[in-house]
Amino acid sequence: MHAPITLLADKSLASALTVGDLTARAGLDVLALLVLVGWLYRRRRPGPEMPLVLTALNLGLFAAMTAISAGKFPAGVGFGLFGILSLVRLRSAAFTVRDVAYAFIALVMALSNGLPQRETWMIIAIDAFLLVAVLLVDDPASHRPTRVTKVTLDRVYRNPEDIRADLTARLGTEPLAVEVDEIDYVRETTRVSARYAVEDSTRVFIPGQRETQDSSPHPAAPVGEGKSL
Structure with missing residues (x-):
């Protein structure tokens, strides 16, 4: 009775994911993010660091989900990762929201680079995608x-x-x-x-x-x- 569920758990969630599909999904996410942060959110006179935080959370989660779904991800690894992240406390006054954004990007990059059985081109693309996004959003000359x-x-x-x-x-x-x-x-x-x-x-x-x-x-x-x- 549990055989189909076992097969689905062992099968990669992104076994049919191609470069074109991944590029299309990333482009759609970036376009939606530009509308949300670049237009809708900026009408509310946000703090100068909030666009970076929203960009880091959105693109970071997109990169993490892409890396996780591209291969097997055992449940034990998920619980261990949750325990490690719960030890990271960034609520101290010494940290700003910009520091939290950079810390989140660093954690996502570590997760993506550390997952085994992933295509090297995909990991390089995720790292370059996140670094370029932070470079463009957090340009000191722009604010x-x-x-x-x-x-x-x-x-x-x-x-x-x-x-x-x-x-x-x-x-x-x-x-x-x-x-x-x-x-x-x-x-x-x-x-x-x-x-x-x-x-x-x-x-x-x-x-x-x-x-x-x-x-x-x-x-x-x-x-x-x-x-x-």
Whole structure:
């Protein structure tokens, strides 16, 4: 009674997969990804790193499924791989979403290259496909590096434009975007997350430091640590 199931389990899921079929499927996936990320998602003013994350997840899963379905994949290997991935924790503040995207691509490449009984041309194509995609999406020249700084302001604002103007006056740099995190009417404070453009990502970022390097920070605007988004 279980003979057909056994035969299906032993048979490769991609035994009839050809180069043309694989190219057509990859092209369809890339086209759908361009519509989703390049058009639909960008209408929502996303963070500068989110297109890379979405691209890495989509193409990474496509490459992983292609490599897995191209030959036998024992259940024991799947459980072991799941256990290894569960040990990888990237929720620390030291990791940004860009780091998570690169880590995911690295894991997918390791999975594809390590699977036995796969065609060499397919593994090379998967590696080149992922590397070229990351090269095109994460081009530093295509976007300005930014930092998000959390600021607590000592008043409550009625107009969002007043928050932007006050941040510019206090910190000496106009923010690219401002998001209100919390309004405390009891203490009369407003907590905001302000995104600033930075030129040198290797140094500690303080808003306005290029204009006010020799001056002391404003006493009425306690600034938290900046972190990448």
